[in-house]
Amino acid sequence: xxxxxxxxxxxxxxxxxxxxxxxxxxxxxxxxxxxxxxxxxxxxxxxxxxxxxxxxxxxxxxxxxxxxxxxxxxxxxxxxxxxxxxxxxxxxxxxxxxxxxxxxxxxxxxxxxxxxxxxxxxxxxxxxxxxxxxxxxxxxxxxxxxxxxxxxxxxxxxxxxxxxxxxxxxxxxxxxxxxxxxxxxxxxxxxxxxxxxxxxxxxxxxxxxxxxxxxxxxxxxxxxxxxxxxxxxxxxxxxxxxxxxxxxxxxxxxxxxxxxxxxxxxxxxxxxxxxxxxxxxxxxxxxxxxxxxxxxxxxxxxxxxxxxxxxxxxxxxxxxxxxxxxxxxxxxxxxxxxxxxxxxxxxxxxxxxxxxxxxxxxxxxxxxxxxxxxxxxxxxxxxxxxxxxxxxxxxxxxxxxxxxxxxxxxxxxxxxxxxxxxxxxxxxxxxx
Ligand code: IMP
Numbered sequence: 001x002x003x004x005x006x007x008x009x010x011x012x013x014x015x016x017x018x019x020x021x022x023x024x025x026x027x028x029x030x031x032x033x034x035x036x037x038x039x040x041x042x043x044x045x046x047x048x049x050x051x052x053x054x055x056x057x058x059x060x061x062x063x064x065x066x067x068x069x070x071x072x073x074x075x076x077x078x079x080x081x082x083x084x085x086x087x088x089x090x091x092x093x094x095x096x097x098x099x100x101x102x103x104x105x106x107x108x109x110x111x112x113x114x115x116x117x118x119x120x121x122x123x124x125x126x127x128x129x130x131x132x133x134x135x136x137x138x139x140x141x142x143x144x145x146x147x148x149x150x151x152x153x154x155x156x157x158x159x160x161x162x163x164x165x166x167x168x169x170x171x172x173x174x175x176x177x178x179x180x181x182x183x184x185x186x187x188x189x190x191x192x193x194x195x196x197x198x199x200x201x202x203x204x205x206x207x208x209x210x211x212x213x214x215x216x217x218x219x220x221x222x223x224x225x226x227x228x229x230x231x232x233x234x235x236x237x238x239x240x241x242x243x244x245x246x247x248x249x250x251x252x253x254x255x256x257x258x259x260x261x262x263x264x265x266x267x268x269x270x271x272x273x274x275x276x277x278x279x280x281x282x283x284x285x286x287x288x289x290x291x292x293x294x295x296x297x298x299x300x301x302x303x304x305x306x307x308x309x310x311x312x313x314x315x316x317x318x319x320x321x322x323x324x325x326x327x328x329x330x331x332x333x334x335x336x337x338x339x340x341x342x343x344x345x346x347x348x349x350x351x352x353x354x355x356x357x358x359x360x361x362x363x364x365x366x367x368x369x370x371x372x373x374x375x376x377x378x379x380x381x382x383x384x385x386x387x388x389x390x391x392x393x394x395x396x397x398x399x400x401x402x403x404x405x406x407x408x409x410x411x412x413x414x415x416x417x418x419x420x421x422x423x424x425x426x427x428x429x430x431x432x
Contacts, residue, residue, distance in 0.1 A: 071254020240279025
């Protein structure tokens, strides 16, 4: 066994792409198992910035296969656009991409449905989603009667017939709910999607079989989570979550590979916390500290460009997420962003308004909204960390901060990142 999982332990955007990119050399294939084009990975390699969304990060490395598993939801024009953008940047995909024929397809009415729930006054609550049709597509997947999978696109007659019926249903619903709604033309949508299907043909396959054959040949897989464990539909801050199992819990279901094949479990965290969209965020700093982190850390959404909400590291939330995702080591990202602060804070516990202790991350929204963080304050460091290349290059206060986080999470920090480049990475093995 030499397979690895890399998942975020916060609310997404933990810079997982950099860790996946670094570990590619030790693996043969990178596997996405959930989410869709709501994810955004930025990888900087040799001064070139690559923005990936649906595509597994391994695509940047020649010789690495990339799998988009059955648990992912695919918007074909978004995937094809990514394939073309990579080609323009000189990245050859060739026969390295494998897209599950069981993955569900995002259709235009999913985007309209999301507008309905996110924008219209009639919706009960807005979640602040990425508006990529993710939630409505997963809703149709579990609802079954309207689900469309990649494999369906290769049975054109059946697909046209079914899509006609689905679109008749969706048109009636959306016309009743959205005053300015232009009904979809079933035939035009089918033509468009069959065109996409033809272009995706070289990639579509049974990825479960592909992955098991790869394992049988001793290939090492790298499972790349999108979003973060606190956005997991079952284990996150529901309902302010994404619609998939974005913790490590999603791996087996979303790829068809049992997790007994994995022996390295990396949880990725930022040295602080960010969140995009709505939902509780106990350590949020809606003040100059938060603004400073946003400015220095360039905390704006890769997919939507929205400013991210920023705050202190929340050890209660990460401890919980590490448990759910089974993390046995932590990659600590963006430590350099905290340089220059007089002091840094870490939430080590929660309490309620009357000072009563809340020992664990609560499962209910109303309880989570009541949580007040109990902080430990540590000295900051003035030094620029971006040139540090080893543990001993870090100033003592930064080392103490890393050790403190490790202790609070209960999992050792094995990697510290001090900048976006591959070389701005410290691997911690001995001498701590
Ligand atoms: P959805 O995934 O578009 O349905 O959005 C649900 C929630 O997840 C919203 O709060 C989004 O901002 C958040 N979200 C989705 N994808 C990402 C991501 O890649 N990074 C951070 N937050 C995300």
